[in-house]
Amino acid sequence: MKKTLIALSLASLCFAGEHGGNTQWGYEGSIGPKHWGDLSPQFIMCKIGKNQSPVDINIKDTVKACLKPIKFNYIADARYVVNNGHTIKVITTGQSYIVVDGKRFYLRQFHFHAPSEHTVNGKYYPFEAHLVHIDKNGNIAVIGILFKLGKENGELAKIWKNMPQQVGKKVALTSKVNPYLLLPKNKEYYRYSGSLTTPPCSEGVRWFIFKEPVELSKDQLAKFKKVMGFPNNRPVQPINARKILK
Numbered sequence: 667m668k669k670t671l672i673a674l675s676l677a678s679l680c681f682a683g684e685h686g687g688n689t690q691w692g693y694e695g696s697i698g699p700k701h702w703g704d705l706s707p708q709f710i711m712c713k714i715g716k717n718q719s720p721v722d723i724n725i726k727d728t729v730k731a732c733l734k735p736i737k738f739n740y741i742a743d744a745r746y747v748v749n750n751g752h753t754i755k756v757i758t759t760g761q762s763y764i765v766v767d768g769k770r771f772y773l774r775q776f777h778f779h780a781p782s783e784h785t786v787n788g789k790y791y792p793f794e795a796h797l798v799h800i801d802k803n804g805n806i807a808v809i810g811i812l813f814k815l816g817k818e819n820g821e822l823a824k825i826w827k828n829m830p831q832q833v834g835k836k837v838a839l840t841s842k843v844n845p846y847l848l849l850p851k852n853k854e855y856y857r858y859s860g861s862l863t864t865p866p867c868s869e870g871v872r873w874f875i876f877k878e879p880v881e882l883s884k885d886q887l888a889k890f891k892k893v894m895g896f897p898n899n900r901p902v903q904p905i906n907a908r909k910i911l912k
């Protein structure tokens with residue numbers, strides 16, 4: 667029984683994290699974010715959802731809560747880098763996990779957006795990383811890391827070295843990459859309930875966005891943008907009835 671559950675949740679993550687079935691979608695023109703909800707009945711939440719991501723984090727509207735520290739049990743289990751045409755994605759062996767709400771959420775993949783998807787007081791950061799975790803029941807928790815321009819980022823450098831230029835290509839990482847080293851020193855975060863930021867835009871995603879940004883260099887940002895060829899950020903979505911906790 668347990669095995670079946672895990673297999674099912676993996677399947678749903680692959681569906682959610684990659685292409686959203688066989689329907690083509692993108693960030694520009696007739697298959698861009700404004701049209702996602704019309705491209706497939708499976709993408710309906712992109713259009714009618716009331717708890718969508720990303721959002722603007724308006725600091726004065728955030729609500730003080732006793733948020734517990736996220737427990738990190740990350741190891742250097744990143745293995746492959748994939749260019750799927752929507753992002754550059756790093757695939758792990760799934761041994762790293764976090765504990766939130768008393769449950770283990772396993773890190774399956776992390777990927778990048780330029781510019782950022784979340785904004786803070788209306789301001790975009792040049793770059794954002796999403797660490798996508800899943801628990802044994804298929805619930806998703808995503809950690810968002812905002813990047814500003816500055817020093818070269820050592821962990822990104824190891825990934826960029828193996829970054830496939832061609833869509834559909836998968837390259838094995840030649841250096842050990844530990845996702846823990848991507849995180850900021852200060853682990854305080856904002857939390858809210860949202861969705862996948864790509865089709866099918868499924869809701870019920872636990873979002874954790876670190877307050878402290880980390881750095882990447884101008885060259886690192888330029889390389890990512892050149893390989894992507896377009897901004898791969900979904901515009902911010904209405905907050906509606908939600909509160910962002912801090």
Ligand SMILES: [Zn+2]
Nearest residue numbers: 777779796863
């Ligand atoms: Zn993302």
